[in-house]
Amino acid sequence: MSGGHSAYVPKSGFGKWMDARLPLARLVYDSFVAYPVPRNLNNWYTFGAILSLMLIIQLITGIVLAMHYTPESTMAFASVEKIMRDVNYGWLLRYMHANGASFFFIAVYIHIFRGFYYGSYKNPREVLWILGVIIFILMMATGFMGYVLPWGQMSFWGATVITGFFTAIPIVGDSIHTLLLGGFAVDNPTLNRFFSLHYLLPFMIIGVVILHVWALHVTGQTNPTGVEVKSEQDTVPFTPYATMKDLLAMIVFMLVLAYFIFYMPNFLGHPDNYIEAQPLVTPAHIVPEWYYLPFYAILRAITFDIGIPFTDIVLINSKLGGVIAMFGSLLIFFVVPWLDTSKVRSAAYRPLFKQFFWIFVIVCVGLGWLGSKPAEGIYTTMSQIFTFWYFFHFIVILPVLGLVEKPKPIPASITEAVLAKTGNGDTSNANN
Amino acid sequence: MLTIDQRDTKVNTMKFSISRIAGIALAFGLAIAGNVQAAEQGDAAPTHFPIEQPKQVEWSFAGPFGKWDIGQLQRGLKIYTEVCAACHSLNKVSYRNLADLGYSEAQIKAYAAEYELPDEPNADGEIEDRPARPSDKFVGPYPNAEAAKAANNGAAPPDFSLLAKARAPLRGFPTFVFDVFTMYAENGPDYIYSLLTGYVDAPAGTEVPEGGSYNPYFIAGSSLAMAPPLSDGLITYEDGSPETVDQYAKDISAFMMWAAEPKLVERKSLGFKVMIFLLIFAGLLYFTKKRIWSSVKH
Numbered sequence: 001m002s003g004g005h006s007a008y009v010p011k012s013g014f015g016k017w018m019d020a021r022l023p024l025a026r027l028v029y030d031s032f033v034a035y036p037v038p039r040n041l042n043n044w045y046t047f048g049a050i051l052s053l054m055l056i057i058q059l060i061t062g063i064v065l066a067m068h069y070t071p072e073s074t075m076a077f078a079s080v081e082k083i084m085r086d087v088n089y090g091w092l093l094r095y096m097h098a099n100g101a102s103f104f105f106i107a108v109y110i111h112i113f114r115g116f117y118y119g120s121y122k123n124p125r126e127v128l129w130i131l132g133v134i135i136f137i138l139m140m141a142t143g144f145m146g147y148v149l150p151w152g153q154m155s156f157w158g159a160t161v162i163t164g165f166f167t168a169i170p171i172v173g174d175s176i177h178t179l180l181l182g183g184f185a186v187d188n189p190t191l192n193r194f195f196s197l198h199y200l201l202p203f204m205i206i207g208v209v210i211l212h213v214w215a216l217h218v219t220g221q222t223n224p225t226g227v228e229v230k231s232e233q234d235t236v237p238f239t240p241y242a243t244m245k246d247l248l249a250m251i252v253f254m255l256v257l258a259y260f261i262f263y264m265p266n267f268l269g270h271p272d273n274y275i276e277a278q279p280l281v282t283p284a285h286i287v288p289e290w291y292y293l294p295f296y297a298i299l300r301a302i303t304f305d306i307g308i309p310f311t312d313i314v315l316i317n318s319k320l321g322g323v324i325a326m327f328g329s330l331l332i333f334f335v336v337p338w339l340d341t342s343k344v345r346s347a348a349y350r351p352l353f354k355q356f357f358w359i360f361v362i363v364c365v366g367l368g369w370l371g372s373k374p375a376e377g378i379y380t381t382m383s384q385i386f387t388f389w390y391f392f393h394f395i396v397i398l399p400v401l402g403l404v405e406k407p408k409p410i411p412a413s414i415t416e417a418v419l420a421k422t423g424n425g426d427t428s429n430a431n432n
Numbered sequence: 433m434l435t436i437d438q439r440d441t442k443v444n445t446m447k448f449s450i451s452r453i454a455g456i457a458l459a460f461g462l463a464i465a466g467n468v469q470a471a472e473q474g475d476a477a478p479t480h481f482p483i484e485q486p487k488q489v490e491w492s493f494a495g496p497f498g499k500w501d502i503g504q505l506q507r508g509l510k511i512y513t514e515v516c517a518a519c520h521s522l523n524k525v526s527y528r529n530l531a532d533l534g535y536s537e538a539q540i541k542a543y544a545a546e547y548e549l550p551d552e553p554n555a556d557g558e559i560e561d562r563p564a565r566p567s568d569k570f571v572g573p574y575p576n577a578e579a580a581k582a583a584n585n586g587a588a589p590p591d592f593s594l595l596a597k598a599r600a601p602l603r604g605f606p607t608f609v610f611d612v613f614t615m616y617a618e619n620g621p622d623y624i625y626s627l628l629t630g631y632v633d634a635p636a637g638t639e640v641p642e643g644g645s646y647n648p649y650f651i652a653g654s655s656l657a658m659a660p661p662l663s664d665g666l667i668t669y670e671d672g673s674p675e676t677v678d679q680y681a682k683d684i685s686a687f688m689m690w691a692a693e694p695k696l697v698e699r700k701s702l703g704f705k706v707m708i709f710l711l712i713f714a715g716l717l718y719f720t721k722k723r724i725w726s727s728v729k730h
């Protein structure tokens with residue numbers, strides 16, 4: 001906890017000696033033992049801890065997998081099969097890593113939507129939020145490149161389609177495309193550089209996570225009421241309260257993950273990725289992994305050129321428009337703290353926002369579903385409607401709601417809210 | 433504290449209807465999409481394959497306690513060896529893996545020795561064929577993919593090693609959600625079984641290309657370049673199992689599932705231990721947490 005006083009008292013002689021030189025134990029104590037957290041956090045607040053665990057699982061399984069994997073286009077697929085068949089517990093490592101990636105995204109989506117719901121991004125947590133968005137973008141890049149590594153049909157064609165969109169960028173597009181692929185088409189050089197980056201990016205994520213947690217410990221957490229901590233009474237020490245709660249949530253999350261790893265390990269994957277990449281055979285439907293589907297739907301929703309009305313001048317062709325919309329749909333997260341004009345943080349006290357929040361959730365899930373459908377007929381129309389709403393939510397609803405909505409009365413403090421809920425006048429201090 | 437004054441309520445009800453309209457519009461959009469899907473299925477000339485969803489078979493390896501039926505796998509190997517191996521390779525599986533099917537080392541050695549593959553160059557620099565050893569991968573019928581294509585009307589018979597995982601027709605919403613709870617993960621063998629038992633005469637008006645056979649279960653078209661490979665009585669079973677296409681299809685599908693996922697049983701039995709451990713751990717943590725938090729209202 002920065003800024004505040006430190007409650008750490010080294011006990012042993014070595015502890016004192018060390019504390020005067022490198023106060024690592026003090027840092028850990030202040031951050032994960034004494035650190036005060038609001039007493040009313042619900043389980044949606046455990047996903048940060050779950051994400052940390054997922055990051056560690058992905059790192060460990062990934063590093064061991066890399067010991068057996070061959071990043072060469074004629075051997076990659078076979079090396080993955082060797083891991084599945086001949087490496088001791090190789091199947092477990094691989095299924096953990098593949099399903100772990102999916103669950104990492106499940107957790108991050110819940111974490112982000114928790115942020116939307118409770119207004120976690122608002123003053124003074126803008127930087128914390130922005131760091132989170134950077135993590136999310138890094139995760140997307142990491143996942144995308146990781147999916148290419150087994151060199152199956154979907155790996156190959158997914159990479160071909162997604163990197164192909166870079167050619168839409170005017171002037172420099174083709175150069176970026178060539179640089180990204182290491183050639184004019186997805187091939188061995190692409191695989192090599194994707195492997196290298198897939199190994200690198202998670203360490204960059206760790207770096208940003210450290211900053212993210214640092215920023216968190218400067219501002220402290222929000223809580224379901226959105227009211228800032230006002231007194232010690234509003235908080236409990238991280239250990240044992242939050243530690244126990246996070247641990248329980250992690251294990252429950254692991255339980256669901258284990259169900260998939262052991263009983264339905266291929267449920268979240270695409271069967272075509274068990275066919276080795278064939279540059280001359282295009283799969284019937286090329287779909288990215290499920291966690292990119294909403295963004296993929298937005299990408300494909302822009303089927304029209306944007307130009308100057310009543311002339312033939314095209315300013316943005318449909319392909320570029322799609323790319324702009326897709327990146328825009330991500331980048332818009334960065335400015336959410338300034339788009340949302342409401343002073344009230346938590347949706348619990350924002351009756352209108354709450355409804356629009358749920359509509360937004362439906363829109364995002366709907367986009368995900370549309371991303372898995374062929375881009376034709378009604379699906380395209382629906383993608384366009386949903387894409388419109390997606391941006392409308394950020395650009396119009398968030399700013400306007402803050403101005404027109406009349407929030408419900410806000411409790412004076414966390415403790416007051418808690419006591420009102422538990423229906424008891426007891427004001428005993430949580431810290432004793 | 434949570435009282436809402438009168439004016440407030442009115443404003444909110446009005447706005448409420450705005451968002452409700454939006455919600456209805458979205459639901460409507462979804463409904464249209466549903467109808468489109470339904471209409472697609474009723475079309476005279478289907479463009480989405482497979483035309484028929486796979487039939488579901490009861491497999492011994494399904495479910496949380498799934499186990500191989502060793503007799504079935506042995507019969508499957510027999511079918512593969514006597515019929516399918518003429519066209520389909522199995523190049524990710526080694527002969528030694530047949531130990532999973534209950535064969536002894538000597539039996540595996542003898543089985544492997546029936547096949548030949550090019551040896552390392554000898555002292556004179558010549559390459560001769562040698563009998564396969566247990567450590568070798570299954571020797572395929574064709575020297576390369578081009579030869580496989582040339583011999584089969586231009587469609588190379590796919591390798592069998594992963595086919596049972598590479599073929600899983602999408603189940604669509606909402607079926608795929610239920611699949612999570614019913615633990616349905618046998619799409620692959622169900623597909624292969626359905627394909628092998630699914631050859632029928634093409635309905636009037638459906639064109640079947642030269643060398644193709646109509647099969648509504650085929651994932652990539654209405655016909656495929658493989659004539660029905662099985663017929664009743666084709667393979668002799670020593671264990672008294674029925675010598676029917678239906679039984680053959682089940683046995684080879686199970687064998688192919690084993691070939692694609694040899695660690696399936698190991699995975700499920702380890703999974704059970706892990707799940708039990710996590711459940712007990714979660715239970716203990718739950719009570720610990722409850723205890724700790726009992727002194728704090730939250």
Ligand code: HEM
Nearest residue numbers: 045046047048049051052115120129132133135136221222
């Ligand atoms: C590797 C991925 C991530 C890790 C390991 C991580 C970790 C954490 C942890 C441990 C917390 C505190 C516990 C909690 O409130 O749940 C936290 C809070 C937070 N995270 Fe993340 N996070 C990740 C990604 C993200 C992303 C992608 C976003 C948003 C785009 C984000 C936004 C936030 C915000 C705003 C908070 C403060 C929440 C509050 O106090 O209300 N995080 N994160």
